[in-house]
Amino acid sequence: MKLIHLTDLHLVPPEATLFGFDPAERLRKTVERINRDHADAELCVVTGDLTDEGDVASYGLLREVLKDMRVSTRLLLGNHDSRENFILAFPDEQRDENGFVQSVYESSVGRFIFLDTLVQGHGHGALDGGRLEWLLARLAEKPEAPAYVFAHHPLQPIGLPHFEPWNTANWRHIMRSIVAAGNVRHIFHGHVHVDVGGTWHGVPFSASRGVAHQIIPHFMRRDADFVEDAPAFDVALIENDGFLLHRLEVSDRPVVAVSAAG
Ligand SMILES: [Fe+2]
Incomplete structure (x- = not known):
């Protein structure tokens, strides 16, 4: 099963720019690359920060750009x-019984569980208001099924001081609950604009530097430098007995030679 993981699009209204670049143009190039090389993917998940300021015009632009996407796409909030x-x-996007943009997709390799960690007006994330209980109920109702969790905010620390104020509230409790459930195979998240992956008590996680701007990871400093690298996205190849993650960037590097078929 092939899955595409996009994150942090940060779209701005048409004609506007962000830090001097056009986030929609970066997304268009990314969609073109996915259509060219990965139209066979079962699903594409975008883990939030769809827009930079949450305005109606930017969501309209997102709708327009995604019309060209050939892979079925789920959108999460950041x-x-x-x-x-x-x-x-996006009135047709699924929501849970409390109105949060949380839903489940039954994939060919297990349950994909999409979380809404947005705390409106704040940078940090949370799963309060019934959101954590909803997640744990989804994990418990099919305990034998492998589960893959998607969220904007990391549910675990990533070792960079800049992000400490912007983590998910009560993350340790959330992660302990996930570990106790015993069936989460991987957590995909966004928010951090750096390439990072690891495990927490055996549960793997990953994030890519995303489609819009990137951050140079500083391991000591609390401030952060934003840069404009090539857009990046992840391709996960998920089977019942294994998991592979490829990180790809949408660059214009010229092909310098073509190797014979291996
Ligand atoms: Fe972001």
């Missing part, structure tokens, strides 16, 4: 998003 405006633009 701290830069507006739940209200997102729902206006």
Whole structure:
């Protein structure tokens, strides 16, 4: 099963720019690359910060760009998003019984569980208001099924001081609950704009530097330098007995030679 993981699009209204670049143009190039090389993917998941300021015009632009995407796509919310405006633009996106943009997709290799960690007006994430209980109920109702969790905010620390104030509230309790459930095979997240992966008590996680701007990871400093690298996305190849993650960047590097078929 092939899965595409995109994150942190940070779209701005048409004609506007972000830090001097056009986030929609970066997304268009990324969609073109996915259509060219990965149209066979079962699903594409975008883990939040769909827009930079959560405005209606930016969600409209997102709708327009995604019309060209040939892979079925799920959208999650990040701290830069507006739940209200997102729902206006994407009224058909599934929500849980409390109105959070949380849902389940039954894939060919297990359950994909999509979380809404947005705390409107704040940079950090949370799973309060019934969101954690919803997650744990989804994990418990099919305990034998492998589960893959998707969220904007990391549910575990990533070792960079800059992000400590912007983590998920009560992350340790959340992660202990996930570990106790015993069936989560991987957590995909966004938010951090750096390439990072690891495990927490045996549960693997990953994030890529994303489609919009990137951050130079500083392991001592609390401030952060934003840079404009090539957009990046992940391709996960998930089987019942294994998991592979490829990180790809959308660059214009010229092909310098073509190797014979191996
Ligand atoms: Fe972001």
